[in-house]
Amino acid sequence: MAPLQKTNKIWHNGKLINWDDATIHVMSHVVHYGSSVFEGVRCYEVPSGPAIFRANEHIQRLLDSAKVYRMDVPFTRDELVKGMLETVGTNGVWPCYIRPLVMRGYGEAGVNPMNSPIEVYVINYPWGKYLSSENEGCDVCVSSWTRLAPNTLPAMAKAGANYMNSQLIKMEALMNGYVEGIALDANGFLSEGSGENLFLVHRDRLITAPLGNSVLPGITRDSIIKMAHDLKIPVVEQMIPREMLYIADEAFFTGTAAEVTPIRSVDKIPVGKGDIGPITRAIQKEFYGIVRGEKADRYNWLTPVPVRSKQPVGV
Ligand SMILES: Cc1ncc(COP(=O)(O)O)c(C=O)c1O
Incomplete structure (x- = not known):
């Protein structure tokens, strides 16, 4: 698989920050105890532009995962969907993979996760086929x-x-x-x-x-x-x-x-x-x-992303 290709901005707790600034401390709870929940979402290219596949359902599953682990996410489903749209729209890179992530950050050492702050990120980057081509098996x-x-x-x-x-x-x-x-x-x-x-x-x-x-x-x-x-x-x-x-x-x-x-x-x-x-x-x-936008989106699965212009990757 191709190496990770960076984009310009990453959404962090409601604000866009530079890709290179999205770093965490080695003592963050997640590093030691795996305390994160996340999503993997695809943004496709349809004739009218980029469109996110089942955005609401993915963010709902993220919130459900967080609830199981008693993580209080300080954003609503709609706000997080908007966060995905903003990230893809600002970076202008699509088709792409979107990675919303909720994790326990830097706070306290020890297994108890409850005193480490919740950090929320949305990242997007280009990504192609995963296992094999759809025609191959x-x-x-x-x-x-x-x-x-x-x-x-x-x-x-x-x-x-x-x-x-x-x-x-x-x-x-x-x-x-x-x-x-x-x-x-x-x-x-x-x-x-x-x-x-x-x-x-x-x-x-x-x-x-x-x-x-x-x-x-x-x-x-x-x-x-x-x-x-x-x-x-x-x-x-x-x-x-x-x-x-x-x-x-x-x-x-x-x-x-x-x-x-x-x-x-x-x-x-x-x-x-x-x-x-x-x-x-x-x-x-x-x-x-x-x-691919060749058939009608009869289930309303695609959310169009408002964008200014398409950008080259690896900025
Ligand atoms: C373990 C596992 N099962 C199933 C799936 C497929 O889920 P989805 O169709 O929501 O991507 C994924 C991918 O997210 C996965 O990681």
Whole structure:
């Protein structure tokens, strides 16, 4: 993947500051104890300009994650959505990835997080494809690492600390020559990838794990479920045994980073015929049609960003 490309400004607690000034102290609580919650959002390029995909839903999930961890965020959902618009609009860099972040800053040493101040940031930067091209399909494995067990770290919260588990899954997969790993939950049922939700197609039905199987409530997952209903593709949220991966007709990952990425093999067993199946293609056509502005935004998922001019990156 390409190295991080900086933009001009970062939104910090309601004000735009220079990219290079957005630094934190090494004794900030988050550095030692992983006390952050965050979002990953995409801003697409549609014919009328930049547009953020499901801005409200992403910020709502950020506030939900913060609530689980007793973080009082001093901004409303609307203010944070405006913060994203302001950041992208000011930097003039799109398409891009947007990273809203809430963290515990510099205050007190020790595990108790309650006396460290809440810091809120919104960052945006250019970012392309994540796992593979949407036309290619990726080769994945089942991870030897288990996803977060219930009553350990809450999977519904998108917390920085959860991604230590994701890193183990990802590194193992890469070291063994795969692009991604699929983790099972604490009971051995399919959960999700290190940073994506998982969908299987079996006998013309779309199957995905319910939230009880330690999955993040993905915004893309939700979008795919809505589009599938409209395409009259039956969707079931059910516990999925591992072996379903090997007998599925089709499989794909969904996520802000992965968008809709087909899976062509699992543990070196081809998924279906090893190419992209018709249901995956139908879902991709809808999803990419909407986010590229080629199809009507009939769900109102895109928020236009007011901008002055497009800027070169790396300023
Ligand atoms: C662990 C995990 N699961 C699923 C997803 C997909 O969620 P979304 O579609 O909201 O990006 C992500 C990415 O944010 C993730 O990190």
